[in-house]
Structures are given as structure tokens and as C-alpha cells.
Amino acid sequence: MDQPTDEVLLDIHRRMVRIRVFETEAGRMAEAGKIPGALHLYVGEEAVAAGVMAHLSDDDWITSTHRGHGHLIAKGGEFDRMFAELFGRATGYCRGKGGSMHISNMDLGMLGANGIVGAGPPIAVGAAFSTKFRNTDRVAVSFFGDGASNEGSFHEAANMAALYKLPAIFVCENNGYGEYTPQANHQAIVDVADRASGYGMPGVIVDGMDAVAVYEAAGAAIERARSGDGPTLLECKTYRFFDHVGVRGMGLSYRTDEELEEWQKRDPIHMFEARLDELGVLSRDDAAKIHEGVLEEVRAGIEFAESSPLPDPETLLEDVYA
């Protein structure tokens, strides 16, 4: 894998900042009571979505999780229609029917956030089967958590992808917890990547706070998939900075402030910006300007959502069938 060019570095940076600012403001909106239902935020894990998605086009597929906004943003999701969905408006990506847990965009190759933990990997296998069947060089990437790696669905999907040598990439976002349960209490292994060997595919571990490391490892896995050599399990060690649901969650003490602070010292965006500054690719001032510009866009997205109409009750029965 070649070193990422300056252009790629800036692209990854932009994707990360877009996620961070969107999620931070979405958290505020939820706390202000403007977003109903469950909101699982991606803050802290931006390097994973950005580093992987920098390799993908709209024709490549991804499956996401309950924590799905970051994946959609990195895949090109637009703030206005995303906020409109979170606000339950008719102009949202899912016309107000899906909300945060089902946010999706087929045109961008995003097969949905998912309320069912572990539901994504088999669907990604289907998408990979489809691209292979049609003789394209497109791939399917499935994002899932450490917790999800304990669902049978993941194991069945991994086996089938390897068996059929499908162009699938399994990206495990290991943030150390499934809800409020630490990894040590939900599986007897430390590295989810170990599971790859049981299915006959490479298992790769990468620092999920380091966007370049993710970019390089994902690039190798995607190249392997595109050239017909089959799937890879890529485990990204990361951390969520907010609670499982919302910003502050239910106030349970299942992890310590010290642990959070340790991980925050390795904030993927701060580390990346330090590197870009050192490389002379992006100065601190210019980075700050990017944050400001994205914040403007986010505010416009919120305004769009707030001024959008609610769904017409008549649409309730639409789209149950084709």
C-alpha cells in the first residue's frame, strides 16, 4: 500500500471532522429534546469510518450498525437529509420512517444502520455475492462491534464469505464494550481478529484511533477483495467518547473517567491534525477553519430539518411493498 497522498490525507480529515461535528450537534439536539428515540453516537471512532470509506465509491456497499451516522457521513451522506431523518421529518433519507437506527441511503451504497446487533455481516455477504455475480470489482464492507462478534450471524457470514471467496471486508469496531459490558466479560479473547483464522481468512489488527493506519490496512483488505482473493477481518481498536446511548446515557458507572481520559488523549482527530501540521499538509489555523465551515453546514442541516414538514400520516402504509 502506498503512503496516502496529501489529497487523501485532507480527504480523510474532512470526513472525520464532518462526523465529529455532526455527532456533537446531534447529541445536543437530543439533549434538547429535539431528537426522539435512541441515538447512538460515533464520537471517538471517526478514524475507522473515514479511513475505510476513503477507499470506497458510491458503487461499493457497506452495512452499518445501530451506531451508524458516522458510516453514512463518511460514505457521503448529506447533513440536511440526515438531520431531517433524526428529527422524523418527511424530507429525511427514510421519510421519517427509520430514524437514527435505520438511517440509510441506497444511492450512496449504504445498506442501512441496523437496530439488530450482528445483522449487518450476512447482508454484506449478500451484497458481495451480488457484486461478484455481476462480475464487477465492487466490494462490500460490514462494520460491526466487538459485542456483535458474539452473534451467530457474524460467524455464519464470515464462513460463507471465505468459502465463496467473496469481496467482503469485515471491519470490527472494537470499542471495548457491548453496551455496558466490558469486552473481558463478553468474550474470552482479547483480539476479535483471532476469529478470522477459524474461517480461513486473514485477521488484521489496527489502531483504530490512527486514521492512516486504518486507511492502509483497509486499503490492503479492499485490494485483496477486489482482486478476487476473498475476505479479510479487520479489527480496529477504538473507543467511544460518549455513552452507549446519547451523550451521557443512563449514568451507569461501568467505565472510569480515567479510562475515558486516557483514550481522549489519543483523540483520532487531534492526533491526525498534529500529524498534518507536522507534515505541512494542514496548519492548525486551517484545520480550525475546516471545523468552523463544517459547523456552518451542520447548522444549516439542522435548520433544514426544523423547517421541514412532518410526514403526512397518509404515508404510513406506503412502501410496505414495492
Add this chain to the structure above:
Amino acid sequence: MAEAAQREITYVGAIAEGARTILNEQEGAFIAGEDVAGAGGVFGSYRGLLDEFGSDRIVDTPISEEGIVGLGVGAAATGLRPIIDIMFMDFMGECMDEIANQMAKMRYMFGGSAKLPITVVTMSGAGMNMAAQHSQSLEVWLCHLPGLKVVTPATPYDAKGMLIAAARDDNPVFVVMNKLSLRNQGPVPEEAYEVPIGAAEVVRAGDDLTFVSYSRMVSEAVKAAEALSADGIEAEVIDLKSLQPMDTDTVIESVQKTHRAVVVHEAVRFAGLGGEIAAQIQELAFDDLDAPVARVGAPFSPVPFSSVLEQTYLPNADKIAAEARQLLGM
């Protein structure tokens, strides 16, 4: 004693009390599920139990529903009395083989030699913007499976009493709780008691028509009855409480008096339990009926996210009263 009976606690607090009662009285009882121990359950249903009973009996599991229910089946078949928590009943999709082909049938297939005293606690219901995969009322999946019992507590009193009855039963029993009812307060005795499985209750008396309901829709049916009362119509409201076995006697007795029935549930109307209940009424009380049995249920769509759509989707007191008025030709 009388004072104790007046004590009010929440529905979710009542679940914890029921669980505590069982853990105290049955050595082989344990609770297993996702985040039931350290977190006390994501709804708070088991708060405090880990400290009281320890991690051998309050067991946090991986996110592995098929494994969790299978563990319950195997443990029950070999002499323990598991209480298995499936956080949202929508997740039954992950473990339906263990439920439908193992738990429900093992005793029968083995010629009666196996006993499965397993209790499954799960949550149903919409109304919280939780969208299509966290809001369903899928009790009819369970009612279609010979070998299972299914109860649907509507009040804090029933949540505790039915959980206790379920856990003392030697069969697999699903206790389908309702998540919108979690914070509801109601009188709950401190001592142990059972709300019997298989007994319905007339929660409001009336002579003009009968609402047959269960779970959260019972309170909506009562509200509808109160609205109708202002127009001089007195509706009887039956809380079925137990869907399998079902107390049809109480339903028939009421219909013989009122001559009209409306079945009300939150689940999708088509192929919902209302169809079964309507069929039973016409089989057993055809000559008593002055009108076809009416049904109120959710429309044929997944549960939508946006509040306007979700409220359009959900049955409520107004819709129930409107159905009743139509039935009465008003």
C-alpha cells in the same frame, strides 16, 4: 397488612421484586441475559439483584440470543430454573429455533420425560420512537407454539404476580412486559403472591358491549369505556392477562351479557390474536351476538419512527371508542 397492600411501586420495580422473590425461594433459579447484572437490565428490571445474589445467579451474557435461550433450555432440562431475559421481543428473531423447535417441543418429543421450568422475560410495544426493530408486539408468534405459555402483565401488580407464577410453573412461560408501562405506578403487596396463569379479569363492568384486551391496551380500552360512559354506553373491559392458556370462559360469559365484543390489541390486526378470539366467540356464543365481533389493532405496516406516523399507527382510546360506536350503530 392493609397498609402494605396500598404501597405503590412502578411496573419495573415490580419486575425486580418478582425476580427477587423467586431467587429467594428457589435454589436453582438464576437470571441470564444481556446487561442484566452489572447494569441491572437496560430497563432497570433487575437493579440491585447482582449485589444481593452474586454473579453465579445474575449472569451477564454476550450478545448471543440463540446462545442465551439455548443455555436456558439446557439448564432447565437438567434441573435448574432459569429466568432468561430477551431485552426486546423483536430480538426473538435471533433465537427462534431455540424457542420454537427446542423449548416448546422438547417435553413432547421426549414423550414427557423432560421438564422445562424456564421463564423468559421480554419487552413489547411501541410509542417511544424506537422504530421498526424495537417496538413490535409479536406475542402471536409465541401463542402459535404448543408447549409454551404466554402472559402479558398490564399493571405493576400483575408484573410481579405473573412473573412469580411463571417462574413457579414447570413449563416454559413467556412473560411479555410492556416498555411504555415501565414507569406506571400501582399497588403491589410486599409479600409473594401469584397472579394465576390462565385467568382473565373483568377490570370494568358494563352491559352494552365487551372490550377484550391485554397488555397496555387494557388501559386504553378502559379510557374508551369512560368516554363511552358519557354517552350512556357502559362497556365491560376484560384483561385477558394470559394468552396461552386463554380464559375464554370469562370472555364468553361477558359476551352472553353484552351481546357485542371488540377485541383490542397493539399488535398488527391481520393474523393477530384478535382473529382467534373473534373465532372463539362466534364458535361458542354465536346466538348471543347482536353484531359481528370487531377488532382494533395496528395497521399492516412496520412500526414507523416519526411521532406523527407512530401515533397514527398505534391503537388508542379514541380509535377503540370509534370502533365501539360503529358497532353500536351510533
